[in-house]
Amino acid sequence: MDMIRRTVLKGAGATGMLAGLLAAGVLKPTLAYAEDWNKAAFEAKDINEALKSLGAASAADHKDLVIKAPEIAENGSVVPVDVSSNIPNTTSIAILILKNPFPLSSQFEFSNGAMTDVSIRVKVADTSVIRAIAKADGKFYSTQKEVKVTVGGCGG
Amino acid sequence: MADPMKIRAQIKGDVAEIRVLMSHPMETGQRKDSDGKIIPAHYIQTVTVALNGKNVVSGQTGGSVSRNPVFGFKVKGAKAGDKVAVTWKDNKGDSRTDEASIA
Numbered sequence: 001m002d003m004i005r006r007t008v009l010k011g012a013g014a015t016g017m018l019a020g021l022l023a024a025g026v027l028k029p030t031l032a033y034a035e036d037w038n039k040a041a042f043e044a045k046d047i048n049e050a051l052k053s054l055g056a057a058s059a060a061d062h063k064d065l066v067i068k069a070p071e072i073a074e075n076g077s078v079v080p081v082d083v084s085s086n087i088p089n090t091t092s093i094a095i096l097i098l099k100n101p102f103p104l105s106s107q108f109e110f111s112n113g114a115m116t117d118v119s120i121r122v123k124v125a126d127t128s129v130i131r132a133i134a135k136a137d138g139k140f141y142s143t144q145k146e147v148k149v150t151v152g153g154c155g156g
Numbered sequence: 157m158a159d160p161m162k163i164r165a166q167i168k169g170d171v172a173e174i175r176v177l178m179s180h181p182m183e184t185g186q187r188k189d190s191d192g193k194i195i196p197a198h199y200i201q202t203v204t205v206a207l208n209g210k211n212v213v214s215g216q217t218g219g220s221v222s223r224n225p226v227f228g229f230k231v232k233g234a235k236a237g238d239k240v241a242v243t244w245k246d247n248k249g250d251s252r253t254d255e256a257s258i259a
Contacts, residue, residue, distance in 0.1 A: 036202050036214070036216065037201045037202055037216050038216060042201075042216070042218040077222060078223075079222075082228070097220060101186055102184075104218055104220075105217070105218055105220040105221055106215060106216065106217045106218065106221055107215065107216045108213055108214070108216075109213070109214045109215070110212065111211060111212060111213075112207070112210045112211065112212045112231075113212060113231050113233040113234070114205070114213050114229060114230070114231050114232075115171065115229075115230040115231065115232055117228075117230050118213075118215075118227070118229060119226075119227070119228035120225070120226070120227055120228070121221070121222040121225065121226050122220055122221055122222055123184070123219075123220045123221070124220075
């Protein structure tokens with residue numbers, strides 16, 4: 001009991017200090033994230049805007065980019081998605097869910113022997129097309145797959 | 157401080173299969189609580205994976221990644237005993253790094 005109390009107190013203290021630092025301008029969260037998080041792309045509310053922010057507005061279909069996802073997902077809050085690219089010189093993969101309020105779910109860059117294959121679990125708000133974008137040799141490629149989300153969990 | 161990640165890294169041939177389970181609420185900022193107030197966004201924004209100190213995967217994530225995220229990656233040219241380090245950072249400035257050895 002006492003341990004929990006102590007942790008809570010410590011947590012509160014640390015948060016207070018952080019708030020102080022923020023106010024003093026010592027930590028600037030917006031600056032800290034600007035480099036490694038593509039705010040414009042993640043906060044884009046439609047697919048075209050998101051693709052534009054990724055620089056992928058003119059992505060062409062490619063058969064060597066494959067999405068594995070269930071045809072029907074009973075629980076839209078946990079949908080397993082696996083994307084792999086066999087396009088030579090693929091350097092990054094992005095996963096977008098077209099009907100979500102913010103379509104871009106994630107983007108990964110690969111280097112030093114990492115294979116261009118990623119599996120992830122995402123939220124899908126409604127029956128939606130999932131789109132994967134791969135970047136290879138500076139060009140963008142795309143593929144898509146529809147996932148049906150069952151509402152209420154009893155058939156559909 | 158967030159709970160530790162669970163990292164499982166297994167070698168298959170010359171490919172290491174890395175699976176990571178993170179403990180995180182991944183709030184989108186779209187949901188409302190029972191009083192109708194919006195629950196503030198709280199989600200992981202960056203995920204990096206390093207093998208023996210060398211960066212192999214740099215990921216960016218948004219609020220539509222599921223709660224307690226699970227990621228699977230594959231790295232070529234790894235061997236048993238190699239060190240895998242995974243780091244995440246969220247939109248509130250919290251972060252966590254955990255390590256595991258490839259089995």
